[in-house]
Amino acid sequence: MTATPAVLRPHAEQAYAEELAALAKADDRPRPPGWKLSPWAVTQYVLGATLDDGTEITPKYVGARRIVEVAVATLATDRALLLLGVPGTAKTWLSEHLAAAIAGDSTLLVQGTAGTAEEAVRYGWNYARLLAEGPSEKALVPSPVMTAMAEGRLARVEELTRIPSDVQDALITILSEKTLPVPELGIEVQAQRGFNIIATANDRDRGVNDLSSALRRRFNTVVLPVPQTADDEVEIVTRRVAQLGRNLDLPEVPASLTEIRRVVTVFRELRNGITEDGRTKVKSPSGTLSTAEAISVITNGIALAAHFGDGVLRPTDVAAGISGAVVQDPVSDGVVWREYLETVVREREDWDDFYAACREASH
CATH class of the missing domain: 1.20.920 (Histone Acetyltransferase; Chain A)
Structure with a gap:
């Protein structure tokens, strides 16, 4: 039997599984619905700590504690989180680790580019099945955002300002109404408790596809600075x-x-x-x-x-x-x-x- 090759870059929840398990075991604080850890424990995971049993939690982000606390507190509300900063300020890194600690899964990801289509944010179709059977839930291909809504998990949207403006605005209904209509089937997907979105944006890309004021209002923005010293x-x-x-x-x-x-x-x-x-x-x-x-x-x-x-x-x-x-x-x-x-x-x-x-x- 051929050995499975080692993964080049494990997801955060895989690479730090032992730390997450140790924190979950020691965590006796209130957890918001759908969260694997309490907000306090999530912050300890991100910034690093030594637990009472001696377990060392390695720092994932080096920076002001208040920045992380505001980001975590935002995700405990119904506001989405936008991590904003110049390239290299660990926006993606922090986004991944927040999702790993809160939802235990950082893989529900929409990678923003100039070619990102609305299907990446809403849903698409299995066209072979659609042609053979007609519109049905089996022919529906959910986006990472739709999956996160249905399962009460976190979705990540990378490089939000690189996504075309009309595609960005598909998030407005999702974030304001917490629902995603599927008019072709006459149904809707309602967000389960625990659902939220973490988006990142490069503030040097503001001229690429600026966020509409309606969409920006749906986010709480946290600016990640370059390292101070x-x-x-x-x-x-x-x-x-x-x-x-x-x-x-x-x-x-x-x-x-x-x-x-x-x-x-x-x-x-x-x-x-x-x-x-x-x-x-x-x-x-x-x-x-x-x-x-x-x-x-x-x-x-x-x-x-x-x-x-x-x-x-x-x-x-x-x-x-x-x-x-x-x-x-x-x-x-x-x-x-x-x-x-x-x-x-x-x-x-x-x-x-x-x-x-x-x-x-x-x-």
Whole structure:
């Protein structure tokens, strides 16, 4: 019998099943209808804690506790939740973990794109059966949102502002009336207790398909900021890189906080337009230089160090990744990057090897 290959990226409820079970066992607080955990326990799961029996709950989100509490409290009401922020602020990550902790299932997902059709939000049809038998409930293909309504679970809508406006507005009746009519069959699906929606949107995409005022009123918006301090961002990158390394079975490479901090520092300074000490203004490139991109640069560097280096993460392993992330436009971004290297990186004490590696990678 052939062994089942390991899943490359398990869902949150699979990867953290033991933590969720331990929290459920210890959780004696009131739970809203349909919830697997109480709001207090959901917050502990997201932010991390040590339970009375010694079980360590790892942090899934590094940020202000109040942000998570507001998000969780929103989902305990009849208001839907919109997580808003620039790319890389962990909107999708937080959405998945909230759904895993609250409903025990993060898979009822609508991925928003410019081509997302109304069927993805409402329902579609099995056309072979429709032609053979005519309209019937058996020919109906429910969307993740319809399934969540019928079963009292959470649905997730990713990149809401990328969905065409007329498709977005299909959510208005669902969120206001908590019902989804199927006029072809003369029936409707009424939302069971426990149903709600978590949507995410990139606030740099507001000009793509702005939410109508009617739809925006149906959401409680929580803005996820970029990490406030370099230490916070270093912690996020370090944790996620370790998780990705385990999932990808990358060879063990000693964690280099020096290189992680350098990458984070470069990204923060170029993103903010000023050095961390506040002394030097720098130009910002066209890219977002998010925390997610820093994670990708470090993970790729570890793979290079493990397979083609000496097993130690060095500047040469991350230089090409940084250059690729910064220089999205070869002309304008190239000028910004070279200027930053010469005026900031070159002058930094103990950054000589990093400067040389980035110069080499840029040519």
